[in-house]
Amino acid sequence: MKMVYVDNNATTQVSPEVFEEMAPYLTKYYGNPSSMYTFAGQVGDKLKEARVKVADLLGAAPEEVVFTSCGTESDSTGIHAALISNPDKRHIVTTRVEHPAVKSLCEDLAKRGYRVTFVPVDHKGNLDLDYLFDHLSEDTAVVSIMWANNESGVIFPVPQIAETLQDRGIVFHTDAVQTVGKIPIDLSSVPVDMLSLSGHKLHAPKGVGALYVRKGTKFSPFLIGGHQEHGRRGGTENTASIIALGKACELAGQHIEDENTRVKQLRDKLEKELLARIEKAAVNGDRINRLPNTTSIGFDSVEGEGILLLMDQFGICASSGSACTSGSLEPSHVLRAMGVPFTSAHGSIRFSLSRYNTEEQIDYIIEHLPPIIDRLRQMSPFWKKSQTGST
Amino acid sequence: MWEYTEKVKEHFLNPRNVGIIENADGVGEVGSLACGDALTLYLKLDDDRIADVKFQTFGCASAIASSSALTEMLKGMTLDEAKKISNDDIAESLGGLPKEKMHCSVMGREALEAAIANYEGTRVKEVEGEIVCECFGVTDLQIERVVRENQLTTIEDVTSYVKAGGGCESCHDRIQEIIDSVLGKDPRPKKKKTKLTNIQKIKMIEETLEREIRPALEKDGGNIELIDVDGNAVYVQLRGTCASCRLSEVTLSKYVQTKLRELVTPELVVEEVHP
Numbered sequence: 001m002k003m004v005y006v007d008n009n010a011t012t013q014v015s016p017e018v019f020e021e022m023a024p025y026l027t028k029y030y031g032n033p034s035s036m037y038t039f040a041g042q043v044g045d046k047l048k049e050a051r052v053k054v055a056d057l058l059g060a061a062p063e064e065v066v067f068t069s070c071g072t073e074s075d076s077t078g079i080h081a082a083l084i085s086n087p088d089k090r091h092i093v094t095t096r097v098e099h100p101a102v103k104s105l106c107e108d109l110a111k112r113g114y115r116v117t118f119v120p121v122d123h124k125g126n127l128d129l130d131y132l133f134d135h136l137s138e139d140t141a142v143v144s145i146m147w148a149n150n151e152s153g154v155i156f157p158v159p160q161i162a163e164t165l166q167d168r169g170i171v172f173h174t175d176a177v178q179t180v181g182k183i184p185i186d187l188s189s190v191p192v193d194m195l196s197l198s199g200h201k202l203h204a205p206k207g208v209g210a211l212y213v214r215k216g217t218k219f220s221p222f223l224i225g226g227h228q229e230h231g232r233r234g235g236t237e238n239t240a241s242i243i244a245l246g247k248a249c250e251l252a253g254q255h256i257e258d259e260n261t262r263v264k265q266l267r268d269k270l271e272k273e274l275l276a277r278i279e280k281a282a283v284n285g286d287r288i289n290r291l292p293n294t295t296s297i298g299f300d301s302v303e304g305e306g307i308l309l310l311m312d313q314f315g316i317c318a319s320s321g322s323a324c325t326s327g328s329l330e331p332s333h334v335l336r337a338m339g340v341p342f343t344s345a346h347g348s349i350r351f352s353l354s355r356y357n358t359e360e361q362i363d364y365i366i367e368h369l370p371p372i373i374d375r376l377r378q379m380s381p382f383w384k385k386s387q388t389g390s391t
Numbered sequence: 392m393w394e395y396t397e398k399v400k401e402h403f404l405n406p407r408n409v410g411i412i413e414n415a416d417g418v419g420e421v422g423s424l425a426c427g428d429a430l431t432l433y434l435k436l437d438d439d440r441i442a443d444v445k446f447q448t449f450g451c452a453s454a455i456a457s458s459s460a461l462t463e464m465l466k467g468m469t470l471d472e473a474k475k476i477s478n479d480d481i482a483e484s485l486g487g488l489p490k491e492k493m494h495c496s497v498m499g500r501e502a503l504e505a506a507i508a509n510y511e512g513t514r515v516k517e518v519e520g521e522i523v524c525e526c527f528g529v530t531d532l533q534i535e536r537v538v539r540e541n542q543l544t545t546i547e548d549v550t551s552y553v554k555a556g557g558g559c560e561s562c563h564d565r566i567q568e569i570i571d572s573v574l575g576k577d578p579r580p581k582k583k584k585t586k587l588t589n590i591q592k593i594k595m596i597e598e599t600l601e602r603e604i605r606p607a608l609e610k611d612g613g614n615i616e617l618i619d620v621d622g623n624a625v626y627v628q629l630r631g632t633c634a635s636c637r638l639s640e641v642t643l644s645k646y647v648q649t650k651l652r653e654l655v656t657p658e659l660v661v662e663e664v665h666p
Contacts, residue, residue, distance in 0.1 A: 303427065305451035309403065329427065329527070329550070329557035342425045346449075379409050379455065381431040381447035382424055 003315040004361040006270075008201075009150050009178055009294060009352035010319055014244070015203040015251060022205070022244035033237055034228070043239050050246025054210055057249040058195065059186035066211045066232045067242050071177040071198030072101040074211040075144070077222035077233070078194040079105060082142035082171035083114070085218035089141035093117045095127060095156075096337040101196075102144050102175055103333070115139070123339045125154035125285035133164060142171045147179035147195075151321055151334040151350055152285030153294025155183070159190045166191045171217065177201055177209075181252030182259055182291050193217045199241065203354070204248035208241035255355050263353050264292035266362050270351060271295045273366040278373050284321075284340050284348055293353040296321065296335075298344030301383045302376040307349055310372040316365055321348040343382070395452060396486035402456035407463050410445040419506030421498055426527050426554065428454045428495070432461075432502040434510060439469050446502075453485075453492040460484045461499040470507060476500060477540055478552070493552045497537060523565050526558025531569060538573045546570070587656060593620050595655045600627075603650050615647065623658040625651060628665070 005013070031040030033047055051062040058065075068074045079092070079102070094106050096118045110116045117135045120128050127145070136143070143165060148155045158174050165172045173194040179185065181202035187195065194217065199208040213219055213232070225234020275281050280300035299307065304320030311318060321332035330336065331345040340348065351365070377383040395403075412433035422429030428450030435443035444465045446458040461481050465473055478496040482488045488496055501515075508515045520532030537543060537552040546566050550557040556566050587595070600617055608615055614630040627647065648661040 301424075301449065303450050303454075306403070306455065309400075309452050313404070329554050331427070342427075346424070346427050379406065379447060380449040381420070381429055382449050 001315045002364070003317065004357075004364055005317045006351045006353055006357065006361075006365065007317045007319050008354040009153075009350065011200045011206065012203045012354055013356060014200075014205050015248065017251060018204055018244045018247045021247040022240040025240035025243050029239075033239060034226070046243050047237060047239060050243050053246035053250045054197075057180065057185070057253050058197075058212055059188040060212055061215065063230070064187075064212055064215055066213055066229045067237060067245070068209045068211055068233060069207055069238065070209045071099075071175070071196050071201070072209075073222070074196030074198070074209045075099075075101040075173075075175055076105055077211050078173040078196060078213075079109075079142055079144055080222050081213075081218070081220045082173060082194070083109070084220040086141040086169075086171070089139050091115045091117070091137060091139040091141060093119065093132065093135060093140055093143040093145075095119045095121065095145055097121055097125070097149055097151075097334045098144070098146055099150055099175060099177065101177075102146070106144070119145075121154075121337050125149060125152040125334075125338050126289065127156050129157065129161070132161070136165075136168070136170065140170050142173060144173040144175065147174045147176040147185075148182070148291050149285075149334060150178045151332060152296050152338065153178075153291035153352075154285045155179070155289050155291060158192065162191045178291065178294075181249070181256065182293055184256055187212065187214070199245040199248060202248050202252050204245040205241050208238055208245045210245065258355055260292045263355055263357065266357055266359060267293055267295055267351070267353050269359070270353075270362045270365060271297065274369060277366065277370045280344075281373075282344060284335060284338060284344075294350065295352075296348055296350045298335075298340060299347040299349070299373050300343050301380045302347040302373060304347055304349060306376050307347065307369075307372060310375070311369065314364075314368045316368065318349050318351050321345065321350065393453070393489050393492070395456075395489070398460075398484075398486045399453055399456040399488065402459040402485065403452040406455055406459040408445050408459065408466075409447065411447065412443060412445050415445075417506040417508075417510030419502040419504065419509060421501045421505055422450070423528075424449065427451075428498060430454065430458050430498050430502045432458070432506045434465075434506045436470070436510065439471075441465050441468050441470070441473060450495065450498075451492070453488050454495040454498060456485055457481050457488070457495040457499045458502075461503065465503070470510075473503060474507060476503060478537070479541065490548075490551050493541075494554050497552050501533075523569070524555035524558070524562045527554040529553050529555035531565075534566060534569050535573055538570055544570065544574065589620070592655065596620060596625060596651060596659075599651055599654045600647075603654065604647055607646075618664050623656075623660055625659055625661045626664045627661060629663060 029043050031043045033040055033044035051065050054065050055062040068077060092106055092109060092114050094102055106116045119132045145156055145161060147158045162172055171193045174192050175196045177196055177198040180197040193214045195212040197210050200206040219232060221232050221234060223234045228234060228237055271283060274297060282298050284296040284298050308320055321335045335345045335348055412435050415433040416436045417434040419432040431447045433445045434441055444462045446462055448455045448458040464484060478500040481496040481499045482493060504515050517530060517532040517536055520530030523529055523531050523534060533553055534549055534555055541552060543549055543552060546556050546563050549555050549566050556563050597617060600615060605615055616628045616630060618626040618628050651659045
């Protein structure tokens with residue numbers, strides 16, 4: 001069956017060049033980079049190369065990159081390091097729309113005696129900066145704010161926040177898992193202290209991530225063990241995947257223009273055509289200040305799971321902010337924080353593209369989605385009512 | 392991805408009896424947009440037998456499949472037979488549902504009961520209970536019933552079956568009480584149905600003040616005295632630190648009244664008399 005994959009904010013395909021680069025380090029060059037012989041040393045050299053490539057994409061120095069196992073580990077490591085380095089401070093600031101890697105961690109810390117401020121967003125998904133700055137205090141240890149939201153794609157003003165927080169004795173961490181490789185990032189001019197990224201969101205395999213730690217930032221390891229990563233993360237390096245991440249970052253740098261032109265145009269076409277062909281559909285979030293690959297569209301009076309399963313019949317892979325797919329009973333916390341009305345929150349679908357999508361694939365979605373929405377609406381007790389405006 | 396049975400998928404992809412019956416004999420509407428699923432069921436009767444049935448559903452695949460399966464079962468049944476359909480019968484007919492999706496089968500059963508009640512001109516008993524879960528509008532009687540009929544033992548189970556407790560979670564204690572009482576553990580004191588005489592009422596208020604309330608106030612250096620009882624109005628005077636405490640109004644309404652309502656009768660209103 002034909003497959004159209006537009007769920008790249010969930011995960012991405014490993015690009016063939018990346019796989020080619022890593023494969024020998026799973027088969028031939030299996031040495032432990034900590035060992036003394038040449039056989040292992042060549043793996044260590046390759047890791048150094050990967051570190052440079054990751055640093056280059058971020059505008060950072062190689063020694064500021066700590067490899068981890070995933071975005072979640074990077075987030076946990078960064079936030080814990082900030083708290084351990086500032087033992088007298090008990091206040092954390094984050095947002096209401098973070099990924100669970102940060103949100104659940106902060107909720108857990110709130111149960112362990114930390115005070116957590118969750119900064120709200122407006123109906124377009126933009127952060128309430130006044131609220132953020134008003135809630136900073138002498139007691140604030142860390143501010144953790146995602147660079148871009150995984151569901152709406154809305155970009156937060158991380159450079160502005162970083163400048164405001166600079167020299168205030170507050171650690172600023174940003175979860176940039178959805179941002180790295182999608183929009184240009186230059187940490188030489190954006191003073192964030194820590195940044196998380198994940199390999200599988202940018203065409204590297206699952207199971208590898210990185211945490212950027214600015215030189216001079218107090219640090220304390222989350223995984224305590226060997227001397228790997230200069231004592232900042234114990235555990236034998238996931239060599240092949242780290243090498244893959246390096247290659248993926250190199251490629252991301254080369255494709256970032258394509259991402260912001262061709263991929264963006266495909267996203268815009270998909271969005272424009274769906275809105276034109278399907279009545280009572282609306283984009284969730286700011287349509288300008290947004291990642292180039294993401295659109296979240298709410299369809300009135302239908303439920304997301306049905307849409308996903310009917311799209312699956314056509315091999316179209318996307319995701320939904322609806323409750324039913326996640327096993328929770330309420331729509332996603334992001335859509336709720338944005339105040340997306342229930343009429344469309346339950347029927348919200350996120351399409352996230354990558355450089356591997358083609359115009360033909362987008363046309364395929366545009367052709368097949370409208371009848372799916374129509375079919376579910378014909379089944380819905382709210383559809384006729386919502387058309388006559390009497391709900 | 393959910394592990395739906397082939398039957399669920401088949402009913403979802405080819406739902407039977409979708410639509411509206413214009414001059415239906417009974418219509419049952421349950422659920423809401425806010426809750427994430429809703430079902431409207433239409434019954435057309437021929438004497439006592441269900442001649443036609445149609446549905447409209449807003450919800451996930453298992454909600455649509457449950458509705459479709461229910462309509463297939465109903466066609467040709469007498470009302471008495473239909474009344475015996477349980478949520479488990481609906482789930483069974485689909486070869487089972489993932490546990491998190493059992494509320495879809497309960498929604499089917501509730502819509503059926505609502506449609507029959509609509510036809511018979513009666514009301515569904517469960518809906519008239521006391522709301523326990525504010526987020527999803529679920530009553531104590533609805534919870535009691537699913538716990539009893541499906542032998543549920545945990546709050547998580549109850550959430551899977553009727554959604555109660557799946558939102559803000561503030562009703563979890565109350566749900567646990569209901570589970571315990573159905574399972575026969577630590578049965579809740581049955582609410583006094585018989586009317587109390589004035590003497591009995593005053594006696595119980597005095598006892599409650601003595602046993603439950605005074606010790607708590609004394610801990611903070613306060614005390615309470617019963618001045619009078621007039622109908623359901625209870626006049627009390629606070630002494631010691633309570634009397635001068637600016638929070639005494641809160642103490643009274645929140646604490647004394649709650650305790651008295653819980654242990655004596657829910658109609659009581661506590662008023663403070665100043666010396």
